[in-house]
Amino acid sequence: MLCAPAGHGANRTPVSAMTNYDQYDSLRPIEWRGDHLRLLDQRLLPATVAWLDCRSVTEVADAIHALAVRGAPAIGIAGAYGMVLAAQASSDPADLVTAAQTLVQARPTAVNLAWAVQGLLASAQSEGHVDPAALLLRAQSIEREDLAANRHMGELGAAQITGGSGVLTHCNTGSLATAGFGTALGVIRAAWAQQRLSAVFATETRPWLQGARLTAWELQQDGIPATLIADSAGAHLMSTGRVQWLVVGADRIAANGDTANKIGTCQLAIAARHYGVKVMVVAPSSTVDLAMANGRDIEIELRDEAEITRLGGQPTAAPGVRAWNPVFDVTPAGLIDAIVTERGVVEQPAPGALAQLLSP
Ligand code: MRU
Numbered sequence: 001m002l003c004a005p006a007g008h009g010a011n012r013t014p015v016s017a018m019t020n021y022d023q024y025d026s027l028r029p030i031e032w033r034g035d036h037l038r039l040l041d042q043r044l045l046p047a048t049v050a051w052l053d054c055r056s057v058t059e060v061a062d063a064i065h066a067l068a069v070r071g072a073p074a075i076g077i078a079g080a081y082g083m084v085l086a087a088q089a090s091s092d093p094a095d096l097v098t099a100a101q102t103l104v105q106a107r108p109t110a111v112n113l114a115w116a117v118q119g120l121l122a123s124a125q126s127e128g129h130v131d132p133a134a135l136l137l138r139a140q141s142i143e144r145e146d147l148a149a150n151r152h153m154g155e156l157g158a159a160q161i162t163g164g165s166g167v168l169t170h171c172n173t174g175s176l177a178t179a180g181f182g183t184a185l186g187v188i189r190a191a192w193a194q195q196r197l198s199a200v201f202a203t204e205t206r207p208w209l210q211g212a213r214l215t216a217w218e219l220q221q222d223g224i225p226a227t228l229i230a231d232s233a234g235a236h237l238m239s240t241g242r243v244q245w246l247v248v249g250a251d252r253i254a255a256n257g258d259t260a261n262k263i264g265t266c267q268l269a270i271a272a273r274h275y276g277v278k279v280m281v282v283a284p285s286s287t288v289d290l291a292m293a294n295g296r297d298i299e300i301e302l303r304d305e306a307e308i309t310r311l312g313g314q315p316t317a318a319p320g321v322r323a324w325n326p327v328f329d330v331t332p333a334g335l336i337d338a339i340v341t342e343r344g345v346v347e348q349p350a351p352g353a354l355a356q357l358l359s360p
Helices: 057-065 072-089 093-104 111-127 132-158 184-193 210-221 231-239 265-275 353-358
Strands: 030-032 037-040 051-054 165-169 197-203 227-229 245-248 252-254 259-262 278-282 328-331 338-341 344-347
Touching (some): 030 072, 051 057, 051 072, 057 072, 072 111, 093 111, 132 184, 132 338, 132 344, 165 184, 165 231, 184 197, 184 210, 184 245, 184 278, 197 210, 227 231, 245 265, 259 265, 265 278, 338 353, 344 353
Parallel strands (some): 165 197, 165 245, 245 278, 278 338
Antiparallel strands (some): 259 328
16 A cells, blocks of 8 residues: 655644754765775774775775675665776776676675666666766765655654654664665654654664664764663563554565565564554665565575674684574565655555555
8 A cells, every 4th residue: 555755644743844853863874085985884883983995896895795884775875886996997897897796796685785886887888988977976876865865764754653652673774874864763863853752772683783783872872862672672572562663674675565674673573563563664765676576585695603603702602503694584565564765655565566656
């Protein structure tokens, strides 16, 4: 079912056009510096705020793979600037193709990376030559449009939330994961600015601790009070009635609404359905993969066992213990109450609804 943009819902509080979001939006994780890309190194947060300079495609791909930059929209933007670096290094179209392959292979699940990189490659191919200045304009426009989309989704998503609600979020979907403001965390920022929220809870998000290290820090930077919970406390929190919405981002949304997101999202959505908590997925249209009919075919990234068997450089399991580390899962569309994109909101996603929303 499609739903009208913010402010038109029958029982929803209208969005205030006067709400000032800037005070809740201070972080930017990606900077283009003319001849290199500067990334806020998310491996070190929150203990250390340090920037990583990437001067080649390989350095950008390594930064994406190592999670120095992470979050679906952010890796798309970083990948786009990686293509600019490739174009600055060589005017041979074959080198640009190789660069695109290197970048796309850095992480498989979030479609935004391939979407951005292949978009720049296709534009160079249609021009017939490699023009770094033209690719830079495209990369900058991807970054600018992502920020604008996030601000808009913030309002659309906040309009779904009735005043006095508590929300739970998973992973990090904020400024750090995007050009700025965030997707699910953008909705939380907007809803907080509109004084709709009674409480914000964030999961730790093991094994990489995106929630504890990044989301809690990011909200703290912007003065939005949040309470951290262990991942295993999600269902119990829902049982207490303190949250009315689970608000999450996405790495890839299939045509039928099945949504790949950080590992643990699916079990939170199952618990949410059990306890009557609504589930909102917030993602730009660049995260929707209409070529994928459903979530079964989405490639789930498997990462190093050491992310599970070690914490902060220290072993947490006995030597020789094996681990399995899929870092995303797929939440079936049937467990999702609303998918919020910058183009509008799909409620109770059914096959065809996303294609209809995103049709030109
Ligand atoms: O492994 P990560 O940290 O890149 O995973 C990030 C997520 O799963 C996010 O929820 C998703 O990319 C949306 S970010 C706006």
